[in-house]
Amino acid sequence: MTEWLHPAMLMLLGALLLPLIRGTVQKLLSLIVPLLVLYSVSQMEPGRSGAVAFAGIELVLFQADKLSLVFAWVFAIMSVIGNLYAWHIEGTGQRVAAFLYAGSAFGVVFAGDWLTLLIGWEVMAFASAYLIFASCNAKAVAAGFRYLLVHVAGGVLLFGGIVLHGLQTGSWLVGPLDAGQGGLAYWLILVSFLINAAVPPLNAWLTDAYPEATVTGAVFLSAFTTKTAVYVLIRNYPGTEILVGLGVAMALYGVVFAVLENDCRRLLAYHIVSQVGYMVAGVGIGTEMALNGAASHAFAHILYKGLLFMGAGAVIMMAGRRKLTELGGLYRTMPLTVVLYMIGAFAISAFPLFSGFVSKSMVVSAAAGDHRAAAALLLTVASSGTFLHTGLKLPYYMFFGKDSGLRPPEPPLNMLLAMGIAAAFCIGIGVYPQILYALLPYPVDYQPYTGVHVTESLGILMFTLLAFVLLLKRLDPEDTISLDTDWAYRRGAALFMRLAKGPVLVWEQMLITLADGAGLRLMHRLSRLSLQVDLGVVDALVNGVAETARQGGLVLRRLQTGVVSHYAFWIIAGLIAVLGLPLVTGIGAR
Amino acid sequence: MIGRLVNFFGDTRYKRLRWRLLVVVLGLILIADLLVPRHHSEHFWDAIPGWGAVFGFASCVAIIFVSKFIGHKGGIMRDEGYYD
Numbered sequence: 001m002t003e004w005l006h007p008a009m010l011m012l013l014g015a016l017l018l019p020l021i022r023g024t025v026q027k028l029l030s031l032i033v034p035l036l037v038l039y040s041v042s043q044m045e046p047g048r049s050g051a052v053a054f055a056g057i058e059l060v061l062f063q064a065d066k067l068s069l070v071f072a073w074v075f076a077i078m079s080v081i082g083n084l085y086a087w088h089i090e091g092t093g094q095r096v097a098a099f100l101y102a103g104s105a106f107g108v109v110f111a112g113d114w115l116t117l118l119i120g121w122e123v124m125a126f127a128s129a130y131l132i133f134a135s136c137n138a139k140a141v142a143a144g145f146r147y148l149l150v151h152v153a154g155g156v157l158l159f160g161g162i163v164l165h166g167l168q169t170g171s172w173l174v175g176p177l178d179a180g181q182g183g184l185a186y187w188l189i190l191v192s193f194l195i196n197a198a199v200p201p202l203n204a205w206l207t208d209a210y211p212e213a214t215v216t217g218a219v220f221l222s223a224f225t226t227k228t229a230v231y232v233l234i235r236n237y238p239g240t241e242i243l244v245g246l247g248v249a250m251a252l253y254g255v256v257f258a259v260l261e262n263d264c265r266r267l268l269a270y271h272i273v274s275q276v277g278y279m280v281a282g283v284g285i286g287t288e289m290a291l292n293g294a295a296s297h298a299f300a301h302i303l304y305k306g307l308l309f310m311g312a313g314a315v316i317m318m319a320g321r322r323k324l325t326e327l328g329g330l331y332r333t334m335p336l337t338v339v340l341y342m343i344g345a346f347a348i349s350a351f352p353l354f355s356g357f358v359s360k361s362m363v364v365s366a367a368a369g370d371h372r373a374a375a376a377l378l379l380t381v382a383s384s385g386t387f388l389h390t391g392l393k394l395p396y397y398m399f400f401g402k403d404s405g406l407r408p409p410e411p412p413l414n415m416l417l418a419m420g421i422a423a424a425f426c427i428g429i430g431v432y433p434q435i436l437y438a439l440l441p442y443p444v445d446y447q448p449y450t451g452v453h454v455t456e457s458l459g460i461l462m463f464t465l466l467a468f469v470l471l472l473k474r475l476d477p478e479d480t481i482s483l484d485t486d487w488a489y490r491r492g493a494a495l496f497m498r499l500a501k502g503p504v505l506v507w508e509q510m511l512i513t514l515a516d517g518a519g520l521r522l523m524h525r526l527s528r529l530s531l532q533v534d535l536g537v538v539d540a541l542v543n544g545v546a547e548t549a550r551q552g553g554l555v556l557r558r559l560q561t562g563v564v565s566h567y568a569f570w571i572i573a574g575l576i577a578v579l580g581l582p583l584v585t586g587i588g589a590r
Numbered sequence: 591m592i593g594r595l596v597n598f599f600g601d602t603r604y605k606r607l608r609w610r611l612l613v614v615v616l617g618l619i620l621i622a623d624l625l626v627p628r629h630h631s632e633h634f635w636d637a638i639p640g641w642g643a644v645f646g647f648a649s650c651v652a653i654i655f656v657s658k659f660i661g662h663k664g665g666i667m668r669d670e671g672y673y674d
Contacts, residue, residue: 259657260667335596368633376633377645384649400600451626452636458619459642460649466616467650474654480667490673 011103034079060112067441085418086216097130125151131217140212147209154195161188196229204486211265215313239286247281255385288442293362300355304347307422311341318408324477329403340419347426349387358433
């Protein structure tokens with residue numbers, strides 16, 4: 001442990017140092033630390049771990065195996081890219097938040113025990129929320145609070161599940177959970193993971209909040225939370241049947257909502273839901289190939305989705321607009337951004353020679369290999385939808401389409417560079433998939449570049465393009481918002497407030513009026529009456545008894561003369577009365 | 591060079607040329623899909639030439655119509671100020 005510094009510790013140290021410095025030095029540090037993290041990950045070998053004892057529980061603060069390392073690699077790469085993209089910003093807060101966010105994500109993927117995992121999980125929620133609040137407008141603040149509401153609820157479920165699990169099994173170490181033995185703990189932990197993985201109907205926090213984050217913050221958000229959830233699902237719930245259905249459903253769910261969406265980053269957010277669907281389905285299938293597919297798709301996804309969010313962010317920053325209905329024609333002045341964005345779009349759409357092609361197909365093939373033809377076909381439908389939105393609809397209405405008259409320049413060099421690095425990874429992984437495959441948790445026996453796979457994929461994608469061109473008018477974005485499951489708590493909260501301000505308030509007022517008016521008068525009259533009864537009856541009785549006793553005592557005292565002959569006289573008179581009376585009356589009568 | 595490439599896809603002057611290019615590419619893909627060796631097929635549909643083209647086109651059409659139908663008729667799409 002001494003010669004290896006935990007990436008989370010490096011990021012935490014960086015987060016502590018950042019506020020102490022300003023200007024270019026701070027910017028440099030924001031790049032140096034992620035680079036050090038990258039070096040630290042490269043020095044880590046599978047099988048190493050470090051533990052400390054705490055309150056009788058063994059805390060395994062870090063535990064590296066191939067699964068945690070593949071996520072650590074991509075988190076480290078994305079930390080470098082994200083901080084380069086954010087080089088130009090002046091706010092220290094966002095840098096610190098991004099450091100804590102990435103650091104806690106490392107904490108989760110290296111956690112060997114549940115309590116360490118929980119701490120990372122909670123820090124992630126709060127650090128990431130800052131990136132939403134940092135937009136500093138009313139919509140973002142409201143979305144940030146809703147985001148926190150959901151994640152704090154999820155954290156409580158996780159905490160409850162962990163405590164139950166620990167008490168039931170006596171083990172605090174992470175690892176595959178058993179539905180048969182777990183009971184409530186099993187489900188509590190699973191639901192908390194599904195919340196972070198944005199599985200419908202628990203998805204709305206993501207599509208609600210990510211588009212409200214800062215331009216640079218959304219890039220970090222798109223990388224860490226959902227993919228950490230995929231990691232913990234692979235680690236603890238491999239082969240959980242319910243995840244197959246949920247994963248396929250969410251792949252399609254994101255596609256349907258993306259058709260309706262007008263906000264460029266919200267459209268991309270729906271495609272996070274859709275893409276994470278492939279990973280969740282892969283975890284559910286649970287074969288070595290499917291888990292490899294889930295891990296490799298998470299790796300590829302972080303890079304191309306980061307690139308897409310960077311592209312959309314560049315447009316928002318330079319054009320000052322986010323709605324597709326207000327954008328268009330930007331290709332004239334932002335050709336580099338167009339090309340870089342399109343590389344991400346080709347990668348997410350799984351074009352041959354781009355990263356999605358070698359990762360997504362692994363999950364689909366695993367589904368087919370596990371005799372799940374329906375799942376494989378539905379995931380292929382979602383692939384068509386992915387290209388339709390991310391590769392066609394969004395770039396068409398953002399960069400081409402009708403001319404909005406906006407002529408924004410290219411974004412600053414640091415943003416273009418960050419996008420360039422991400423784009424290089426998207427192509428590099430697509431061309432040399434072995435680089436990625438070597439990192440995967442299980443040995444890879446999969447060849448993405450077969451003739452059929454290439455021609456079939458191109459057929460699906462290019463005929464999707466044909467359908468898009470023919471139906472273009474049908475896809476025109478509409479100036480609307482789409483109701484998602486956040487309706488339940490957004491409208492639910494409004495309903496609650498209406499209830500609180502309506503019937504509940506009326507009831508309360510009625511009680512107050514009743515108590516202050518008729519109630520209080522009655523109380524006063526009753527108390528006066530009881531006072532009279534107390535004084536006139538109870539006290540009079542007591543006083544009367546006491547007075548009578550006193551008077552009796554006085555009479556008795558006067559009767560006592562103290563002379564013996566008087567007493568003797570009265571005794572004899574008494575005796576005569578007692579004995580003599582019967583003699584005179586009773587006997588005489590007999 | 592990048593500017594010219596992007597301009598080709600944006601400028602309406604090249605609309606006809608873009609259509610021709612698309613038709614050629616689609617034709618080449620179909621021909622390649624007919625000729626590609628199919629001795630190793632993972633799924634049953636791998637054995638059908640042109641499957642990808644038909645499935646891709648049908649999927650895209652279905653996604654557009656089904657989604658818009660759900661959005662409009664299912665009460666999903668609402669006015670911007672719905673929550674205000």
